Amino acid sequence: MIKAVLIGPPGSGKTTLGRLLAERLGVPFRDTDADVEAVAGKPVADIFVEDGEAHFRELELRALRQALAEHDGVLSVGGGAVLREEAQELLADRPVVYLQVGLSDAVQRVGLASARPLLVLSPRSQLKKLMEERRPIYERLATITVVTDKREVEELADEIVEGLGR
Numbered sequence: 001m002i003k004a005v006l007i008g009p010p011g012s013g014k015t016t017l018g019r020l021l022a023e024r025l026g027v028p029f030r031d032t033d034a035d036v037e038a039v040a041g042k043p044v045a046d047i048f049v050e051d052g053e054a055h056f057r058e059l060e061l062r063a064l065r066q067a068l069a070e071h072d073g074v075l076s077v078g079g080g081a082v083l084r085e086e087a088q089e090l091l092a093d094r095p096v097v098y099l100q101v102g103l104s105d106a107v108q109r110v111g112l113a114s115a116r117p118l119l120v121l122s123p124r125s126q127l128k129k130l131m132e133e134r135r136p137i138y139e140r141l142a143t144i145t146v147v148t149d150k151r152e153v154e155e156l157a158d159e160i161v162e163g164l165g166r
């Protein structure tokens, strides 16, 4: 059974905290972005450019479905993995941790030269837009919400471990 699924916008710390949380819990870690890259044989950014976002979302949904079926550990997903209705249905009744982040911390964390294709043109305004669009979905799916602004990942991992144990 999956121990926790980490959701939230780019720069919220899903990949970093997911790995740390898995270490704390002594369970394996997976990230749908890495799974998609392994299947496609190329980086996420190349999939977006060469095959288009729709194809990426298809691979991402498959990766999510597969991980939920077989992964016995912590799963981090890409920020947009929750957009499809089917993904939302798959995540219902799971331990879903929403990593909340404000715009300024998220912008600082993703930086300017982004490996995130959706943010290459104007990271700040694109992040703002997608955070506003997705916030209701993240909130609805969350069983635990953690505010990450100005907080160290070690401390956040402690908080998530505690939240999961409740």
Ligand SMILES: Nc1ncnc2c1ncn2[C@@H]1O[C@H](COP(=O)(O)OP(=O)(O)O)[C@@H](O)[C@H]1O
Pocket (backbone or CB within 6 Å): 008, 009, 010, 011, 012, 013, 014, 015, 016, 017, 109, 110, 148, 150, 151, 152, 153, 156
């Ligand atoms: N709480 C935090 N405080 C400071 N930096 C963070 C925090 N969480 C993540 N980061 C940094 O922000 C960047 C993006 O984190 P990442 O885990 O890739 O986010 P996501 O997978 O949600 O896009 C990384 O460089 C990471 O080290």
Ligand SMILES: O=C(O)C1=C[C@@H](OP(=O)(O)O)[C@@H](O)[C@H](O)C1
Pocket (backbone or CB within 6 Å): 008, 009, 010, 011, 014, 015, 033, 044, 077, 078, 079, 080, 081, 115, 116, 117, 118
């Ligand atoms: O928000 C998104 O739509 C995306 C987020 C990225 O993952 P992170 O949220 O881990 O950066 C990655 O899946 C892709 O660039 C698209």
Ligand SMILES: [Mg+2]
Pocket (backbone or CB within 6 Å): 014, 015, 016, 033, 076, 077, 078
């Ligand atoms: Mg990530």
